[in-house]
Amino acid sequence: MEAVNHQITKSPNHQIPWLGRLGNNPLAVAGFLIVGLLCLVALSAPWLAPYDPQAIDTWHILESPSKAHLLGTDPLGRDCLSRLIYGARISLLVGIVAVGIATVIGTILGALAGFYGKWIDGLIMRFVDIILCFPTIFLIMAVIAFLEPSILNIMAVIGLTSWMGVARLVRAEFLSLRQRDFVLAARISGASNARVVFSHILPNAVAPIFVATTLGVGGAILTESALSFLGIGVQPPTPSWGNMLTEGKDNLEIAWWLSLFPGLSILVTVLGYNLLGEGLRDALDPRIRSD
Amino acid sequence: MALLLYLIKKILTLGPTFLGITLISFMVMHLAPGEPMSLQADFNPKMTPEMRERLRAQYGLDRPLRIQYLQWLKGLVVLDLGRSFSPDRRPVWDKIKERLPVTLLINVLAIGLILVVAVPLGVAAAVRHNSFFDQVTTVLVFIAYAAPAFWVALLLMLYFGVHLGWLPISGLHSLMGYEQMSGWGKLLDWCRHLILPVLVSALGGLAGLSRYTRSSMLEVLRQDYITTARAKGMPERKVIYRHALRNALLPLITILGLSIPGLIGGSVIFESIFAIPGVGQLMWTSVMARDYPLLMGNLVIVSVLTLLGNQLADIGYALADPRIRTGVQMED
Numbered sequence: 365m366e367a368v369n370h371q372i373t374k375s376p377n378h379q380i381p382w383l384g385r386l387g388n389n390p391l392a393v394a395g396f397l398i399v400g401l402l403c404l405v406a407l408s409a410p411w412l413a414p415y416d417p418q419a420i421d422t423w424h425i426l427e428s429p430s431k432a433h434l435l436g437t438d439p440l441g442r443d444c445l446s447r448l449i450y451g452a453r454i455s456l457l458v459g460i461v462a463v464g465i466a467t468v469i470g471t472i473l474g475a476l477a478g479f480y481g482k483w484i485d486g487l488i489m490r491f492v493d494i495i496l497c498f499p500t501i502f503l504i505m506a507v508i509a510f511l512e513p514s515i516l517n518i519m520a521v522i523g524l525t526s527w528m529g530v531a532r533l534v535r536a537e538f539l540s541l542r543q544r545d546f547v548l549a550a551r552i553s554g555a556s557n558a559r560v561v562f563s564h565i566l567p568n569a570v571a572p573i574f575v576a577t578t579l580g581v582g583g584a585i586l587t588e589s590a591l592s593f594l595g596i597g598v599q600p601p602t603p604s605w606g607n608m609l610t611e612g613k614d615n616l617e618i619a620w621w622l623s624l625f626p627g628l629s630i631l632v633t634v635l636g637y638n639l640l641g642e643g644l645r646d647a648l649d650p651r652i653r654s655d
Numbered sequence: 656m657a658l659l660l661y662l663i664k665k666i667l668t669l670g671p672t673f674l675g676i677t678l679i680s681f682m683v684m685h686l687a688p689g690e691p692m693s694l695q696a697d698f699n700p701k702m703t704p705e706m707r708e709r710l711r712a713q714y715g716l717d718r719p720l721r722i723q724y725l726q727w728l729k730g731l732v733v734l735d736l737g738r739s740f741s742p743d744r745r746p747v748w749d750k751i752k753e754r755l756p757v758t759l760l761i762n763v764l765a766i767g768l769i770l771v772v773a774v775p776l777g778v779a780a781a782v783r784h785n786s787f788f789d790q791v792t793t794v795l796v797f798i799a800y801a802a803p804a805f806w807v808a809l810l811l812m813l814y815f816g817v818h819l820g821w822l823p824i825s826g827l828h829s830l831m832g833y834e835q836m837s838g839w840g841k842l843l844d845w846c847r848h849l850i851l852p853v854l855v856s857a858l859g860g861l862a863g864l865s866r867y868t869r870s871s872m873l874e875v876l877r878q879d880y881i882t883t884a885r886a887k888g889m890p891e892r893k894v895i896y897r898h899a900l901r902n903a904l905l906p907l908i909t910i911l912g913l914s915i916p917g918l919i920g921g922s923v924i925f926e927s928i929f930a931i932p933g934v935g936q937l938m939w940t941s942v943m944a945r946d947y948p949l950l951m952g953n954l955v956i957v958s959v960l961t962l963l964g965n966q967l968a969d970i971g972y973a974l975a976d977p978r979i980r981t982g983v984q985m986e987d
Contacts, residue, residue: 494675496913497962498954499920502938506683506954509942586803590924593805596942613809613928617817627806634801 385647392643398636406452415443417450417603426619436621438611444621447603448629454604455633458519459585465523466584467577470530477531478538479561489535492528500525501590508596518597522584530576537569571648579641582634589630605630661973669966676958677731681724684951727951736952741944747952751934755956757827758922758933761849765857765918766911773861774907777868781903782895784873792865799862805924808855812928815851823848825930852929856921860914867910872903905976912968916961 386392405412414434421441429436435444477488495503504521511517541547542565550564591597592606593613600607605626612623718726730736736747780789816824823829828844836844875881876899884894922935930936934957941949973979 490671490675494672494679496916497672497676497958497965498679499916499957499961501920501923502954502957503683505923505938505942506680506950509945509947509950510684582801586801589803590805593803594924594927594939609803609806609809616809616813620813623806623809623813627803627809630806631798631802634803635797638797638801 382647386643389643389646391639392647395636395639395641395643398632399640402452402456402633402636405449406456409449409453413443413446413449415446417442417446418601419443426615428619429621435625436619438608438619438622439615444608444625447608448605448625451603451605451608451626451629452633454515454598454602455585455588455630458515458522458588458598458604459581459637461519462522462526462584462588463577463580465520466527466580467530467573469523470527471534471573473527474531474534475538475561475566478535479542479557479565481539485535488531492531495525496528498525500587504587504591505596508591513591513596513599515598515602518588518591522587526580526584526587529580530573533572533576534569537572538565541565541568572645575641575645575648578637578644582637582641585630585634585637658973658979661979662970665966665969665973669962672962673959676962677728677955678724680951680954680958681727683954684947685720685723731955736955737948739941739949740946741949747948750937750949751952751956754932754934754937757931758919758926758935761852761856761925761931761933762915762918762922764849764853765860768853768857769860769864770911772857773864774868774904777865778872778895778900778903780865781869781872781876784876789869793869796862796866799858800866802858804855804859804921805928807858808851808925808928811851811855822851824851827931852925852931855925855928856918859921860918863914864907864910867907868903871906872899875899875903878902905972908968908972908975912965912971915964915968919957919961 386396419442421437423441424433424437425439425441427433427437427441433443433445435448438444438447473488473492477485503525507521507524508517511521547560547564550560555564588597589604589606589609592604593609595607595610597606598604608626609623612619612626615622727737734748736751738744738746739750776792780792783789812824815822827848828841829848833841833844881894881899884898885891889898919935922933923938924935925931926933926935927939934953937949938953938957940946941953
C-alpha cells in the first residue's frame with residue numbers, strides 16, 4: 365500500500381491513471397483480450413494444433429468441417445484448423461517485426477529532423493513526401509521481384525516501406541518538446557545533445573510512438589496477407605493466412621471453408637490491434653479523448 | 656492573387672518530388688542484388704559470355720549508373736520507357752497506356768462511391784453522437800477497416816457470383832455473346848462487371864473516410880460559432896448543413912488526397928482477383944516474369960499519378976479554404 369502511495373505522489377499522471385482509463389474502455393479491453401489470446405495461441409501452437417499442419421492426407425482432401433477436422437481440410441488433405449493455428453505465428457511474427465523495423469527507422473529519422481531542424485529537417489521530410497507518393501504495394505512488389513520471397517525479406521521490406529508515419533509523428537513531437545521549459549532548463553544546465561534527446565525528449569514521445577506501433581501491426585498483417593495471397597509473400601508449404609486464402613480462391617466454388625476462416629482470422633487479429641491502439645491513444649492522451 | 660502565389664509555390668515543389676520519385680525507382684531496380692540482365696540470361700543455356708556482354712551493351716547496362724539514370728530520365732520525359740523483356744518486345748509505355756484507363760475508371764468510381772456514402776454516414780453518426788446508430792456504424796466501420804479487401808472480394812464472389820449467380824466474377828465484359836450486344840447492352844454488361852471490383856476497392860477508404868468525417872464533424876460541432884448559431888435560434892438543419900458541414904469537409908479533401916496511394920495500390924489485389932486487365936494486373940505479371948523495364952515503368956507512372964492526385968487535392972483545399980484563397984493568415 366505504501367509503495368503504491370509513494371509512486372502516486374512521485375508521478376501524479378503516470379502509469380496507474382492511463383491503465384485505469386484503458387480498463388474502463390470496453391472496446392480497448394476487447395482488443396487487448398484478442399491480442400493476448402492470439403499471442404497465446406501462437407506460442408502454444410504445437411500443443412493446440414490437433415494435427416501436423418504440413419501432414420498430407422490424400423484420403424481426406426477438401427473435406428467440409430466435421431468432428432475429425434473442425435474447419436475442414438485443404439486440397440492436400442491437411443487440417444485447416446492446425447494450419448490456421450500455425451498461421452497465427454507467421455502473421456504475428458511478420459506484423460510485429462516489420463513494425464519494429466519501421467518504428468526504429470521512423471524514430472531515428474523523425475528525431476533527427478525534429479531535433480536539428482533547418483536543412484536536415486527539410487531534406488528528411490522531403491524524402492518522406494517522396495516515399496509517400498509510391499503506392500506501398502507497388503514499391504514492395506518492385507523490391508520483392510529481385511529477392512527471394514522469404515519470411516525474413518517480407519518483414520524487412522514491409523518495415524522499410526512503412527516508417528513514414530512514425531517519422532512524421534516523432535518529428536512533430538520533437539518540434540514541440542524541444543521548446544518546452546524543461547528541455548531548455550536541461551540545456552542551460554549543460555546537458556549534452558545526447559542527454560537532452562535520450563533522457564528528456566524521447567521519454568515524453570514514447571506514448572504516441574507506442575500507439576502508432578500498435579496501430580501499425582494491424583496494417584503490416586494486412587500487407588503480409590495480401591502479399592502472400594498474391595504469391596509473393598510467405599511461400600507454401602509454410603502456412604500463412606494469406607497463402608491459405610489463395611487455396612480458397614482456387615477452390616471457391618467447391619470449398620467455402622477454405623476462404624472463410626483464414627480471412628476471419630485476419631479480420632479479428634487486425635481488429636484486435638486497431639481497437640487496442642485506439643484505446644491506448646485515448647487512454648494515454650487525455651487531450652484528444654472524445655469527451 | 657494570394658491563391659495564385661500559393662498555386663505557383665505548390666507547382667514548384669512538384670519538380671523536386673518528381674525527380675525524387677524517378678531517382679528512388681531507379682535505385683530500387685539497380686541496387687537490388689542480381690542485375691536485371693542476369694535474370695533473363697541465366698535461363699538461356701546457349702548464352703555465352705560474349706553474347707551476354709553484347710546484350711548488356713544493347714541495354715546500356717555497361718555504362719556508369721549516373722549516365723544510365725540520365726538516359727532513362729531523358730526517355731521518361733517523352734514517355735519512352737524502353738521495351739518490355741517479354742517475347743512481344745513492345746514499348747513499355749504502350750503496354751501501360753492501354754491498361755491505364757480501366758484502372759483510373761475503377762479508382763474514380765471508387766472515390767465517387769466513397770464520397771457519396773462515407774460523408775453522409777459520418778455526418779449522421781456525429782449528429783447523433785453516442786446514439787445507437789452511432790455505435791452500430793462505429794462497430795461496422797472498425798470491422799470494414801480491419802477486413803482484408805481480397806478476402807471480402809472472395810466472399811462477395813462466393814455469394815453474389817457463385818451462390819446467387821447475380822453478378823459476373825471476372826473480366827470486364829462477358830466472353831460469350833458480347834459482340835452481338837447492342838450499345839446499351841454492352842454498357843450494362845460493363846456495369847455489371849464493375850460492381851464488385853468498385854465495391855471492394857472502395858471498402859477500406861469508405862470506412863476510413865466516414866470515421867474522419869465523424870471526428871471532424873464532432874470537432875466542428877464543439878466550436879463556439881455553432882453554439883452562437885444555435886443560440887440565435889437558427890434551425891438545427893441550417894446549423895448542421897450551412898455552418899458545420901462546410902468546415903468539417905475541409906480536412907477531408909486532404910484525407911482523400913492521402914488515400915490515393917492506397918487506392919491505386921489496391922488495384923494490384925482486386926485486378927488480379929477479378930481478372931481485370933488494368934495497371935495493377937500488369938504490375939503483378941511484370942513481377943512474376945521479372946520484366947524489369949515494365950516493372951520500373953509501372954512504378955514510376957503510378958507514383959507520378961499519385962503525386963498529381965495529391966497535388967489536385969492540395970489545390971482543391973486551397974480553392975475551398977477562404978484563409979488560403981484570400982491570403983489571410985496564410986501559413987507555410
